Amino acid sequence: MLYWTLIFLVIAIVAGVLGFGGIASAASGIAKVLFVIFLVLFLVSLIAGRGFAG
Template sequence: MLYWALIFFVVAIIAGVFGFGGIASASAGIAQILFFVFLVLFIVALVARALRGRAP
């Protein structure tokens, strides 16, 4: 998921350089959403792993 967020970020930068503001804005928004979803899933995985390690 982080890979796709990075891809959309690069697309947003390239579109912005070439003057496609709408596409750049949409790609940046998608990249931001994917990045935050990645962060939430990463934190959930860390907490799950920490709780699993403490179980008897």
């Protein structure tokens, strides 16, 4: 999940540098959503792992 977030972030940066504002905006929006999903899944797995270990 984090891998795809970084891919879309790089696409957004390259598109922004080249002047493709719409594509850069869409790619950065997708990167933000994927990063939030990654954080939520990471925290859930962290809490679940802590609950079963203790």
